[in-house]
Amino acid sequence: MLYLCTMVPFDVLRVRQDFPILQETVHGKPLIYFDNGASSQKPQQVIDRINHYYAKEHSNVHRGVHHLSAKATEVYEAARKTVADFVGATHEEIVFTKGTTDAINTIAFSFGETLKPGDEILITGMEHHSNIVPWQMLCERKRCNLKVLPVLENGTLDLSEIDRFLTEKTKLFSFVHVSNTLGTVNPAKELISKAHAMGAKVLLDAAQSIQHMPINVQELDCDFLAFSGHKVFAPTGIGVLYGKKDLMESLPPYQGGGDMIEYVTFEKTTYNSMPLKFEAGTPNISGVIALGEALNYLNSLDLQGAFQHEEALGKYLRSHMREIPKVRFIGEAPETCSTLSFLVDDLHPFDLGTLLDQQGVAVRTGHHCTQPLMQQFNIPGTVRASLAFYNTHEEIDRFITALNRSIQLLS
Amino acid sequence: MSKSINELQDEVIEEFALFDDWMEKYEYIIDLGKDLPLIEEAKKTEDRLIHGCQSRVWVEAEVLDDRMCFTADSEAIITKGIISLLIRVLSNQTPENIVKSELYFIGEIGLQEHLSPTRANGLVGMINRLKSEALKQLAK
Incomplete structure (x- = not known):
């Protein structure tokens, strides 16, 4: 097919330009969209x-x-x-x-x-x-x-x-x-x-x-x-x-x-x-x-490159999250995708989600429509960061900073 | 003479005007949450639970000398802080004044985004509960 000949290696900064909503700000801060598990954003081409x-x-x-x-x-x-x-x-x-x-x-x-x-x-x-x-x-x-x-x-x-x-x-x-x-x-x-x-x-x-x-x-x-x-x-x-x-x-x-x-x-x-x-x-x-x-x-994308980028993001997120004291992952399967559910100490997911939102970070909090699973783990819900290939390592760094700040405020 | 609902709302608005950024504002809300007069553990029953919140919220209403008195609790500290503001404005008021009150302070202090009926913290649910408790008293 023709597009295979013109395919360029995956470049996240170029790909981000295709998604207008990623240029938005929330509460005056650049949007960090980590709620892709709930719904992904749309490229201009689709709109x-x-x-x-x-x-x-x-x-x-x-x-x-x-x-x-x-x-x-x-x-x-x-x-x-x-x-x-x-x-x-x-x-x-x-x-x-x-x-x-x-x-x-x-x-x-x-x-x-x-x-x-x-x-x-x-x-x-x-x-x-x-x-x-x-x-x-x-x-x-x-x-x-x-x-x-x-x-x-x-x-x-x-x-x-x-x-x-x-x-x-x-x-x-x-x-x-x-x-x-x-x-x-x-x-x-x-x-x-x-x-x-x-x-x-x-x-x-x-x-x-x-x-x-x-x-x-x-x-x-x-x-x-x-x-x-x-x-x-x-x-x-x-x-x-x-x-x-x-x-x-x-x-x-x-x-x-x-x-x-x-x-x-x-x-x-x-x-x-x-x-x-x-x-x-x-x-x-x-x-x-x-x-x-x-x-x-x-x-039209170098999809393999996109998936590799996303896999690297998932690993980067998990390894940096492990450095935060009192963080507990909900789900530690050897095979995971770039979705991470977690809790911090006894802080309520809603509180963390609200303070992250104030800093421009969109995550999902709650039971994620899996109430029986929450019952099994005996937790009210989790905070979930779910990534897509248009996310960046820099966004993860900013997310970690925002999370640390939220934890500090709530503790 | 105790203060009216609107006097109390204006007080809250004035306090919030002092904050320069979101962090100060939420720090304050979190502190309020920590000071909320808590509902007794035994009273955290299904009928006192407000549905539609991401964190569970319980509200107890009592009447003392023809005035409503509210206590509450929530699993989430920010939710506790927000309901603490509501209680400060609506507690010790007559049922009649509570029912006809217009809570403009929420918008004024920049919490209007919590007011969407589908917003997961259920602020609308909390307001409805406080008002419906007052309405129940009026109907008696």
């Missing part, structure tokens, strides 16, 4: 693309014979191809959703319809609420059982227990690739192959991994994969559900409506094939196109 779509290309998709409808459909489907290529899937295997939560709910409803009373769903103790609650609702509906693979004190999964939890009763193993709270990177490939050996299908929650590492669904061999656009430099309200084509074709649709049908009579309706079968109603067209553009942007 411009939304504008261009509405100014020049907007119409409904898959409908009209007129020029604009054809144009909108063309760019919409091109984005699907971009997403498919990005994760190693085919375009028919990519369903656009509102986000990760919507993607998981789609499978919980659709795949859930194939379950019988007594069947089991396996999740892990480090799941986000979005990968707990849909399964609880499903288990209630279909009288199935929800099993939870435990998490060890260091924030890794208790793999010694896997054979006890993953049995022939397990119909689906749904787990998080990278923990949004602990930063733990789970051994996805190994877990997927173990689940398959027991005849279970696997849903991989890639909401926190898609922006940090190369993801290839063929290599991972997951049956379903879910992620959100807004965590991968695209807008909110758009997400992706990948599903193996034959499996998805065999499942009942989730929602009924326009676009997902083949032929409707009052007596019976036949459904469209993948992927439109799972895209009822007018989709988030601009979101889809902007997601495609965000991935085009990533493809």
Whole structure:
């Protein structure tokens, strides 16, 4: 491809220029955005693309014979191809959703319809609420059982227990690739192959991994994969559900409506094939196109260099945080991404977060939508710094200074 | 004669006007938090808990000589400091005056960003609770 020839080595200062919000100040101080786990910022290219779509290309998709409808459909489907290529899937295997939560709910409803009373769903103790609650609702509906693979004190999964939890009763193993709270990177490939050996299908929650590492669904061999656009430099309200084509074709649709049908009579309706079968109603067209553009942007970068930079940042952050007295990391897995949850002595995360904010630092405080995990660790919440490739070593230095100052004020 | 709600608000505004930067301001709020008249441990019950806060906040309201008297506690010291300011302005006032009070001091001292209904420290929740306790007294 042409862009490969023109690719320049990753340069964080140049890349930062692509993200207008990173030039903002907060409370009169330069913004240090360390809340990428919650949502990432958008490059100008993505913002411009939304504008261009509405100014020049907007119409409904898959409908009209007129020029604009054809144009909108063309760019919409091109984005699907971009997403498919990005994760190693085919375009028919990519369903656009509102986000990760919507993607998981789609499978919980659709795949859930194939379950019988007594069947089991396996999740892990480090799941986000979005990968707990849909399964609880499903288990209630279909009288199935929800099993939870435990998490060890260091924030890794208790793999010694896997054979006890993953049995022939397990119909689906749904787990998080990278923990949004602990930063733990789970051994996805190994877990997927173990689940398959027991005849279970696997849903991989890639909401926190898609922006940090190369993801290839063929290599991972997951049956379903879910992620959100807004965590991968695209807008909110758009997400992706990948599903193996034959499996998805065999499942009942989730929602009924326009676009997902083949032929409707009052007596019976036949459904469209993948992927439109799972895209009822007018989709988030601009979101889809902007997601495609965000991935085009990533493809134009030296992504390997970007990931290496981010890995170095994560290590730098952890090593400097260790120098602060009374800091306790929540999650010390050997394999982590650049997300770090911590507590300082008995200081409340809210207090630290408020004082960091006063110094221009955006971090997340609280339970991070993983309340069962907080209960296990017996803590009210954590402070979480979650990085992206556009962060710098200098920002980490300033963050450490701001944190030390906050601790001093509160002690 | 005890001071009115607005006199107390003006007092707080005056105090905060002395601070040059955010650090001094928050240092003061943290000190207030440390001095907050604490609610008894036994009274930290579910019905005294204010929901929607990132740190748990409990409020207890009592009536002494037709005036409301508040005590509170929170796990977070800044939250304690902020509620301490609210209590200073609203405690020892009649339920009627509390219900109709307009708390302009929050904006004036630069804490308005804490006022967003979705803001995690739940300042709006705290104000609503203090006022609803006063309203309950009025309804009696």
